[in-house]
Amino acid sequence: MKKAFFFMALCMIVSVFLTSCSGDKGSTIRIGVIAELTGDMPAVGESCKKAAEMAAQELNDAGGLDIDGKKYKVELFIEDNAGKADQSASATQKLITQKKVHAIVGPNATRYAIPASEIAESSKVVLISPWSTNPKTTLDAKTSAPKKYVFRACFIDPFQGRVVAKFAMESLKAKKAAVLYDVASDYNKGIAEFFKETFEKSGGNVVAFETYTTNDKDFSGQLTKIRKASPDIIFLPNYYSEIPLQIQQAKRLGIEVPIVGSDSWGSQELLKLCGKDCEGCYFSTHYAADAATPVAAKFIEVFKAKYKVMPDDVAALTYDSFGLLWQAIKGANRIDRQAIRDALAGIPRYEGVTGNMQFKEGSGDPIKSAVILRIKDGKFVYFVSANP
Amino acid sequence: MSYILQQLINAFQLGSIYALIALGYTMVYGILTMINFAHGDLFMVGAFLCFVAAVFLKLSFVPVMLISMFGVALLGVLIERLAYKPLRQAPRVSAIITALGVGLFLENFTLALNPYPKQIPQLMSNTTWTILGLSISSLQVFIIVLSLLLMLILDLIVRKTMVGIAMRAISWDKATVPLMGVPMNLIISATFAIGASLGGAAGVMYGLAYPVIDPYMGIMIGWKAFISAVVGGIGNIRGAMIGGYILGMVEILVVAFFPSTYRDFVAFALLLVLLIFRPYGILGKPHPQKV
Numbered sequence: 001m002k003k004a005f006f007f008m009a010l011c012m013i014v015s016v017f018l019t020s021c022s023g024d025k026g027s028t029i030r031i032g033v034i035a036e037l038t039g040d041m042p043a044v045g046e047s048c049k050k051a052a053e054m055a056a057q058e059l060n061d062a063g064g065l066d067i068d069g070k071k072y073k074v075e076l077f078i079e080d081n082a083g084k085a086d087q088s089a090s091a092t093q094k095l096i097t098q099k100k101v102h103a104i105v106g107p108n109a110t111r112y113a114i115p116a117s118e119i120a121e122s123s124k125v126v127l128i129s130p131w132s133t134n135p136k137t138t139l140d141a142k143t144s145a146p147k148k149y150v151f152r153a154c155f156i157d158p159f160q161g162r163v164v165a166k167f168a169m170e171s172l173k174a175k176k177a178a179v180l181y182d183v184a185s186d187y188n189k190g191i192a193e194f195f196k197e198t199f200e201k202s203g204g205n206v207v208a209f210e211t212y213t214t215n216d217k218d219f220s221g222q223l224t225k226i227r228k229a230s231p232d233i234i235f236l237p238n239y240y241s242e243i244p245l246q247i248q249q250a251k252r253l254g255i256e257v258p259i260v261g262s263d264s265w266g267s268q269e270l271l272k273l274c275g276k277d278c279e280g281c282y283f284s285t286h287y288a289a290d291a292a293t294p295v296a297a298k299f300i301e302v303f304k305a306k307y308k309v310m311p312d313d314v315a316a317l318t319y320d321s322f323g324l325l326w327q328a329i330k331g332a333n334r335i336d337r338q339a340i341r342d343a344l345a346g347i348p349r350y351e352g353v354t355g356n357m358q359f360k361e362g363s364g365d366p367i368k369s370a371v372i373l374r375i376k377d378g379k380f381v382y383f384v385s386a387n388p
Numbered sequence: 389m390s391y392i393l394q395q396l397i398n399a400f401q402l403g404s405i406y407a408l409i410a411l412g413y414t415m416v417y418g419i420l421t422m423i424n425f426a427h428g429d430l431f432m433v434g435a436f437l438c439f440v441a442a443v444f445l446k447l448s449f450v451p452v453m454l455i456s457m458f459g460v461a462l463l464g465v466l467i468e469r470l471a472y473k474p475l476r477q478a479p480r481v482s483a484i485i486t487a488l489g490v491g492l493f494l495e496n497f498t499l500a501l502n503p504y505p506k507q508i509p510q511l512m513s514n515t516t517w518t519i520l521g522l523s524i525s526s527l528q529v530f531i532i533v534l535s536l537l538l539m540l541i542l543d544l545i546v547r548k549t550m551v552g553i554a555m556r557a558i559s560w561d562k563a564t565v566p567l568m569g570v571p572m573n574l575i576i577s578a579t580f581a582i583g584a585s586l587g588g589a590a591g592v593m594y595g596l597a598y599p600v601i602d603p604y605m606g607i608m609i610g611w612k613a614f615i616s617a618v619v620g621g622i623g624n625i626r627g628a629m630i631g632g633y634i635l636g637m638v639e640i641l642v643v644a645f646f647p648s649t650y651r652d653f654v655a656f657a658l659l660l661v662l663l664i665f666r667p668y669g670i671l672g673k674p675h676p677q678k679v
Contacts, residue, residue: 009606021536037503038499038503039503040505040602040604042503042504042505043504054457060620069556103426181650205664209650210643211647211649211651212651213650213652214390215601215604215605215607215608216608217594217605217609218398218401218402218639219597220398220642221395221399221639221641221643221644221648222643223396223643223649224391224398224644225643225644226650227394228391241505241600242600244507244599244600245598245599245600248599249598252514252516253394253523254516254518254523265640269504269505272507273505273506273600274507275507331498372649
């Protein structure tokens with residue numbers, strides 16, 4: 001008797017769960033977001049989260065996405081990866097198995113995007129990284145073939161390294177370059193090597209190629225070595241929280257050459273942390289807020305009205321990732337993980353905030369242009385663009 | 389030549405900070421034979437107190453320094469009372485695990501308050517002098533001088549004052565000394581307060597030298613300072629100072645003469661070799677166990 005009662009109770013609980021889940025699943029599009037909300041680059045995660053919420057709200061305010069004559073609203077599941085690779089992987093796992101998301105946007109930094117992408121690929125769920133520029137994110141580690149379910153909204157580092165190297169040689173007339181980068185981080189290491197390769201191939205000379213590891217704060221040894229090599233420029237492809245220390249220590253040692261960076265600089269936090277020390281530096285990035293296309297201008301206006309800050313590149317790229325997703329879901333005309341991936345892979349061209357994107361056949365990497373910004377009077381100012 | 393001299397100046401600055409933090413480890417170990425792994429995070433709290441005092445209270449250097457030292461000292465005593473004292477009779481490993489836990493708590497508490505890296509404002513004018521191709525900043529000189537001064541004061545306290553004598557007595561024999569009327573709890577609190585306040589001072593100086601601070605900054609520095617203390621001979625105050633300078637020197641000189649990728653590898657390999665030949669550190673002595 002007792003057993004039968006227990007069994008019935010169990011059945012009831014299970015059935016309640018099942019119906020609530022399946023009822024929920026049918027009426028909304030479930031999108032997971034993985035962002036670096038805490039850890040060493042919280043500004044990146046914050047921008048990503050803001051842009052994701054804005055994209056979702058815009059869609060829901062418009063009534064939802066029209067699929068097969070029915071309107072579907074979107075529901076976001078935002079996870080913090082705490083700036084850790086293992087937590088990125090577990091957040092991806094959680095979103096896929098527990099939250100049953102249809103697609104994932106994020107993580108942003110390469111060292112978190114790679115572990116997350118491995119899980120998404122093996123679970124056959126679309127993952128779009130807005131900001132990860134390292135080629136390995138979308139390539140299979142074993143076969144080096146493109147992953148089928150991993151996409152990104154940004155250009156990749158071989159292109160960015162080339163852009164910066166060409167800029168240093170042509171616009172800054174540099175013959176000798178020094179590089180200081182974080183050897184423990186995939187992104188920094190990758191772009192430093194691509195830069196070196198292009199710079200040397202074009203006839204330049206990399207006179208110092210120095211490294212440190214994540215969380216180091218003292219770079220005086222390396223910078224003294226760089227000073228001894230007397231380069232024409234210094235390339236610092238490092239994250240925004242480390243750049244101020246590197247530039248200040250360089251200045252303290254009396255190094256006066258131009259300093260060039262990469263898209264990891266593009267956070268407004270850099271200006272806060274760096275103060276006057278970053279004046280006159282250059283870096284390559286995804287879009288220039290002050291030289292915006294009509295699509296970008298509209299995005300900037302809405303974002304500024306909503307959050308009272310200028311959107312940075314992460315925000316713009318996250319917004320574009322969502323734009324790509326909406327277009328894919330519309331194209332698929334049903335909400336199904338596999339259908340979304342097939343439709344996304346088939347998007348020929350997408351006009352986003354960060355410019356036009358075109359995916360090569362069978363690749364998750366868009367072809368798009370880069371811009372070089374200069375820091376002037378405490379602001380990022382458009383300097384020059386570079387096309388692929 | 390000027391290149392090597394410049395690197396030596398860099399090494400002195402880094403070594404001074406390592407030495408100052410290493411003192412906290414060595415003092416607590418000397419008295420309780422316990423490694424306070426939360427010390428690196430106390431140093432982080434010192435840097436954050438410096439930020440709060442300088443940005444929100446808009447104070448100048450001296451009060452900022454005092455607030456940080458005092459605040460961290462208070463926190464050190466509080467941690468000892470709440471987390472370590474109940475475990476004083478427990479196996480030593482329990483106290484070490486608790487210390488790791490306290491460290492994690494401090495990191496995540498700071499993180500929960502605000503995860504953004506912070507910039508410490510310039511609290512003093514920082515001019516760079518160029519002499520014979522050497523760049524020396526006034527801040528560098530100041531950090532080296534102030535660290536040495538603090539270490540000198542500590543050395544005097546331990547050798548000349550009643551508290552210092554009591555500390556050395558307790559480290560000699562924890563069972564008998566309280567029977568002589570030495571207030572053991574008070575002396576242990578004083579040890580924690582002094583050790584922590586040095587950590588706080590190091591936090592302020594580090595914040596001035598490397599003005600971007602974040603909740604995780606204490607981890608790596610904490611480990612390096614711990615290694616300095618071990619190399620110098622843990623439990624020995626002068627040993628900790630020497631260890632700090634050795635570690636700073638080795639790290640910078642490895643960068644100067646090898647590819648910088650080898651820095652941590654070569655630095656720590658050298659220290660391991662050193663410990664093989666002097667397992668109790670440079671100034672340490674083996675502690676005979678009574679059976």
